[in-house]
Amino acid sequence: MSLVHGYLHSIDIGGVDMKDPKVVFVDDMVARFAERALSIQKNDRMPPLEGVMRKQWIEQRNIDFQDYKMLSEAEGSLDDGILCLRIDLNGEA
Numbered sequence: 001m002s003l004v005h006g007y008l009h010s011i012d013i014g015g016v017d018m019k020d021p022k023v024v025f026v027d028d029m030v031a032r033f034a035e036r037a038l039s040i041q042k043n044d045r046m047p048p049l050e051g052v053m054r055k056q057w058i059e060q061r062n063i064d065f066q067d068y069k070m071l072s073e074a075e076g077s078l079d080d081g082i083l084c085l086r087i088d089l090n091g092e093a
Helices: 021-042 051-072
Strands: 010-013 016-019 075-079 082-086
Touching (some): 021 075
Antiparallel strands (some): 010 016, 075 082
């Protein structure tokens, strides 16, 4: 199943199902964001930091996870060479 809902187009050539290369690019990129979000969420190892540096590291980790998670849920398209990512921020699932 595609992570980019509504933008997965297939081309049927002699019984072989081939995805539109532009869609595969966007699909793969969004999938990589999902992998990065999962990696951040799973990796709870913290470098040996103390005080302010420790707090900054935790804050950056949380921001990175949030950014990657949002991008992993984006609907993407490549229109006339312009990458468009649509992210629903309404909070409704």
